[in-house]
Amino acid sequence: MSTSQPPSIATLGVIGAGRIGRAIASLGRDAGLEVVVAASREPEAFRSLVEREAPGARAVRLADAVRSDAVVLAVPLSRLRSLPPAAFEGSLVIDAMNYWWELDGHLPQFEDPLTTSSELVQRHLAGARVVKTLNHLSAYALEELARPAGEPDRIALAIAGDRAEDVSAVMALVDALGFDPVEAGPLAEGLRFEPSTELFGADADAAEAREMLARFWDSQRGRVVARARTSAGE
Template sequence: MTSPDPTATAPATLGIIGAGRIGRAIAVLGRRAGIEVRVAASRPPEQLRADVEAAAPGASAVSVVDAARADIVVLAIPLGRHRQLPPEALAGALVVDAMNYWWELDGARPEFDDPLTSTSETVQAHLAGSRVVKAFGHVSAYALEELARDAGDPERIAMAIAGDDDRDVAAVGALADALGFDPLPAGPLAEGRRFEPGTEVFGADAGVTEAREMLERFWDSQRGRVVARARALSPERGAGGAE
C-alpha cells in the first residue's frame, strides 16, 4: 500500500447517485467542505429537490446525466441495481463505488459471490469507460454522519481506497480528507475485496494504523483463505495471497 499523495486536491464538484442514508451523509459532508454537490436518484430532480435541500442545504437535485459530469461521482445505490447505471453517461468519469453486496437486499447474485473477483471489479466491467475506485462503503452510516473530524484529530478514522490508477486513488483520497477521514490507499481495485462486508475492517470505523493492520490480516481470515484457495485453483488468476 502506498502513502496518500499530499499534492492531490479535493474536487470542485461532487456528483452523488443515490439519495439514501449514505448518499445524504456524503452530500452533507461535501457541502460542509465547500464542494458543489449534485444529487441524483431514480426519482426525477423535481421530485427529489425538497428532500435534497432539507438533508444537505446548498446541494442540488439533478439528473443522473448531470451528476455524472461532476469531477468525482459517488455511487450510493443498492449494488443489485448497478446495471441500471448508464455506462454512456458515466464514460470517462472518476467513479467511487460506495456500494456493498447484501444478499438479503440484492438477492442471491453469483457475480457478487465469486471469490475470484471483487464486487467493484464487477461494477467496473459494467462501467467499462469509467475509472472505478472503491471507497466510502466500509465505514458505517453512523461514521459518515457523526465521526468526520478535522485533519490531525486523534479520533479521525481511516477511509480505505482501492483503485488501479494512482492519480485516481489520490483524488479520492483528497476527497476523503476534505470530508473528514484519513485516506488509506489499499492497492488496486481487486484489493477492494479486503474491505467488503464480512471482512474485519468492514464497519470497524478504525484509525489508520488499526485499519491498515486489519487489511493486512485479510489473507489469514476465513474469507481470505477462500479467495486464496480459489485463486490457486484458477489458471487465469494464479496463486493466492496479497498482490
C-alpha cells in the first residue's frame, strides 16, 4: 500500500485474534510492517488462523506483542480489566474497541455520558499512551475497502489522542494501512465516533468524516450527552 509519508510505526502488535484483529494484522502486513498477534489463548491455539488470514504475521504471547512500536486493542471491551496495566507501561496503545451491551453485558461505566470508553481505557492503562481509531469501520470495510493514497474512493478513519506526536504517528500508520486519517482532537473527542454516532459504520471519505464529526452535537446522541453534561455542571 503506497503512502504519502512512511509511518514511524514499523512493528505492530495486535491484541485479539477475532475478525477485526485479523483484518488489522493483514492490513499491517500489506503495508510492510512486522506484525504479531496475541490473544487470551496460547499462540499455538490460533497460529494457523493468523498465518492463513494475515500471511507473515506471527502468533505470540501478550508480553511479546506489547514490545511493538504500537499495540492495537481489538478485544471485547468487557475484557479490559483482564489486560495487565504494567505490561503496557510506556506503550503506544491504539484503542479499536467499542462498547456493545449485547456482547459485553451492561457495564454502567461505559454507559456514562460524562466520559468515553477510550478515557476509561486510558485510566485503566495509566502508564500507556492511548489513541482512539480503527473502531468505527466495519470488519468488511477493514478487509475490503483499503485503498492506496490518492485513490478517489478512499475512506477515512477518525483519530483522537492527547499527545500530538502519538497522533501524528498513528495518522501515518492509518495512511499506510490504506485509509485517510482525520484528526478529531484529544482523546475525549473519541465520543464523536463511538457507536450511535453518524460516523460509526459510515464508509465516509475524509471530507464527509469531518462534516459528520462537526455536526455531532446537533445529533440525537450529541444532544443526550450535552444535556447530561449540563446537568452535571460540566
